[in-house]
Amino acid sequence: MTPLQFSLKVLLVLTLVLLNGFFVAAEFALVRIRETQLDTLVAKGHRRAKVARHIVANLNSFLSATQLGITMASLGLGWVGEPLFTALLSPLLVSLHVESEALRHSISFAVGFSALTFLHITAGELAPKWTAIQKPLPLSLWVAQPLKWFYLASFPFNWLLNHTAQWLLRQAGLGPVSAAGRAHSEEELRLLLTTAQQHAGASTLGRDVVLNALDLRRRVAREVMRPRQEIVALDTAGSMTACMEVAERSRYSRFPLCEGGDLDKTLGVVHIKDLYPMRLKARSGADLLPVARKLIYVPETARLEKLLQLFLERKLHLAIVVDEYGGTMGMVTLENI
Structure with missing residues (x-):
């Protein structure tokens, strides 16, 4: 083997190790990356993030491409590396008076196999794997475009690998991994x-x-509401002084305004910051109607998940919980949820 051939083989060995590391890093980074991380970048127009998002959406196909790349790089490493170590160690073994050619070949093979395995595992497997686990987002963006090119170049073989693997899974009574399976x-x-x-x-x-x-989707308003007997309300028939005393004594910030003090006749909700400015203008609770805010009624079986969504959409903080006959059972606030 000439010096030029030796140098080229060394360079080829290092290239194959790096290629193996690339495919290993791509596999672990794309499996570990969260789709929400990519969605944020895609919304900002990040081109590489769009490619990575496409790969994650079709993960099964691209994982087969990484496996193909890893296998090809590993086989190529053994094919190129074994003759390299034989050529490197044979002169040394001859100088050590190892006369048997079979013995020289066995020693060269054992040393070469051990050295290549060490290089392959450390630089081609562990280092890229740990890097991908620690920094999945930058690595996913970095490997996305080259991996897409490799996938397109090897598409026929990848297609064959995928369909063969899926057929084997079906024979075993299993199905391919879906995106839901990753959740x-x-x-x-x-x-x-x-x-x-x-x-x-x-x-x-x-x-x-x-x-x-x-727990929101499983729980209902009845479970978190303030019972009817604990509701602190303002009476339209009461004096303004009485309304102020109720507010100061309870220390709440929102109060249902009820006609004649009847909780089944709630007219709206009065906020404490609207109540205080009215203390010099209003004579009775009825005069608070202009500042009373809208109120909604919800059944006792209303899901908290839907109720929270309703509060946020309408910018509300309080609802009256009613039974099947329309009678007031209690009150639920945003804080209760």
């Missing part, structure tokens, strides 16, 4: 939030708020 279940989310609170120093309150949010 976390509610139990997993609870575990992740608890773990994050323990290791990242997140506040217990913040964790509880998020955990409670997961």
Whole structure:
């Protein structure tokens, strides 16, 4: 082997290791990246993020491309590396008086195999894998376009690999992994939030708020409402002095305004910041009607998830909970939810 051939083979070995590392990094980065991270960049017009988003949306196909690249690079590394180490070690073994050609070849193969395996695992597998796990977003953006080119260039073979793998899965009674399969279940989310609170120093309150949010779709207004007997309301028939005393004694910020004090005849909601300016103008609770805000009525079985959405859409903070006959059962606020 001439010096030029030796140098070219060394360069080819290093190139194959780097290619293997590229495909390993691409595989782990694209599996680990969150779609929401890419969506934010796509909304800003980031071109590479659009390519990466397309890859994540068709993950199964592109993962087969990374596996093809890893396999080709690994096989090529063995094919090029073994003769290289044989040519490198044979003169040394001859000088050490190893006369048997078969023994020289066995020693060269063992040393070459060990060295290539070490190089392949460290530089071609572990280092890119750990980098991708720690920095999935920048690596996903970096590998997206080259991986797309490789996928298009090897499309026929990738198509064959995908359909063959899917056929094998069907024979085993399994199906291909869908995007839904990558989503976390509610139990997993609870575990992740608890773990994050323990290791990242997140506040217990913040964790509880998020955990409670997961219960919204299962809970109803009846479970969190303030019962009828605990509602503090303003009476249209009462004097303004009496209304002010009720507000100051309760220390609430919003009060249902009821006709004749009847909770089944609620006319609106009076906010404390509207009540105080009226204390010198109004003589009775009836005079508070102009500043009373809109009120909504919801059934006791209303889902908290829908109720929260309604509050946010209409910019409301309070609703009256009614039974099947329209009678007031209680009151639910944004704070209760």
